[in-house]
Amino acid sequence: MTSTAVRYRPGELAPSIAREVACELADALDRNNRALVEDLSRAWELADALASTNLRRVNTIQLYRARKLVRLLNHACPHTLINNLGPTRYPALIRLISPLLAAGIREDILVSDLSHVRRLARALARANDSANESGQPRARRIAPSAAALLVAAIRLLPAADRARYTEEFRSELWDLMQDGAGSARQVRYAFRQLSRAFLTSFELRFPRRRGAAP
Amino acid sequence: MTLPTQLVLRVLLAEPTKEMYGLQICAAAGLPSGTIHPILARLEGLGWLESRWEDASPHEEGRPRRRYYFWSKDGAEQARLALAQAHTSVSTIGLRAKPAGGLA
Numbered sequence: 001m002t003s004t005a006v007r008y009r010p011g012e013l014a015p016s017i018a019r020e021v022a023c024e025l026a027d028a029l030d031r032n033n034r035a036l037v038e039d040l041s042r043a044w045e046l047a048d049a050l051a052s053t054n055l056r057r058v059n060t061i062q063l064y065r066a067r068k069l070v071r072l073l074n075h076a077c078p079h080t081l082i083n084n085l086g087p088t089r090y091p092a093l094i095r096l097i098s099p100l101l102a103a104g105i106r107e108d109i110l111v112s113d114l115s116h117v118r119r120l121a122r123a124l125a126r127a128n129d130s131a132n133e134s135g136q137p138r139a140r141r142i143a144p145s146a147a148a149l150l151v152a153a154i155r156l157l158p159a160a161d162r163a164r165y166t167e168e169f170r171s172e173l174w175d176l177m178q179d180g181a182g183s184a185r186q187v188r189y190a191f192r193q194l195s196r197a198f199l200t201s202f203e204l205r206f207p208r209r210r211g212a213a214p
Numbered sequence: 215m216t217l218p219t220q221l222v223l224r225v226l227l228a229e230p231t232k233e234m235y236g237l238q239i240c241a242a243a244g245l246p247s248g249t250i251h252p253i254l255a256r257l258e259g260l261g262w263l264e265s266r267w268e269d270a271s272p273h274e275e276g277r278p279r280r281r282y283y284f285w286s287k288d289g290a291e292q293a294r295l296a297l298a299q300a301h302t303s304v305s306t307i308g309l310r311a312k313p314a315g316g317l318a
Contacts, residue, residue, distance in 0.1 A: 164281070165251070167267075167278055167279060167281070168236065168251075168280075168281040170278045171235075171277070171278035171279060171280050171281065172235075172236055172237045172247070172248075174277050174278050175237050175277075175280075176237070176247065178277070188246075188248070189247045189248040190248070191248070192246060192247070192248030192249050193248045193251070196248070196249060196251065196252050199252040200251045200252045200255050202252075203252050203255035203256045203259055204255050204259070207256075207258075207259025207260070208256065208259055208260050214215055214219050214223075214253075214256055214257060214260055214262070214293075214296060
């Protein structure tokens, strides 16, 4: 596996793939308010379905790369990922990682970013479970897990814009809370911000020229 | 132009002189909360939208300041033209718009 010709710094390209995973998770959450663990499986199933049409194109080298990546991922995130990354997931993985491999990105950098998304996803699942199990009237307060996810989202934005978005996201979270949003809804809001932070960051770093299509 | 972007533009064009904050635009456009900032950042980058903090003090209001978005000098006109063009393109190739709620 090549580890040379890395044309992007760590944290630049690899997050775009992490973003894909995060967006799938966010979309799954949009469609279904159940526990994230179920949605995680659904997100992978969606990825599988998308990738299944390319199954015949998977060649030996891609399969080797996918297997290696699975081992790295399982090493980075033991336990919960093992069931999610069986051989049937390889086509989905290949779809996700092929742009990175083509660009010469190192697998360990990708694994690091994906692992970050997974950790956040597990934190979200715990928060979601707690909210579901409590059965108590929802107190109007900012959910700490939502605030933590927003902090993670802010870190992905350009340094010059962080102060502005910190205040803007905090304001929106506060408005949601005042609107009666419980922990789960606040976390979903924050997770969507996180999943789109890469895109927001891209728009802030590379604004389109005037006259271009939006 | 993506459908969420079109929805945002239509909401803002409905009352061109009104300033709106992100969550308010999301709700009016029927988009999930938390999905709109890439679109707003893009429109600001294009120079179509501008934004400012609300005047009220957080201490007086008892809540964090909101960020309000409004049209730049020629932003609304450019948005109308772009929307008309997008509508024409879609009509020409005979595509049906997908329902809202996709990625921003």
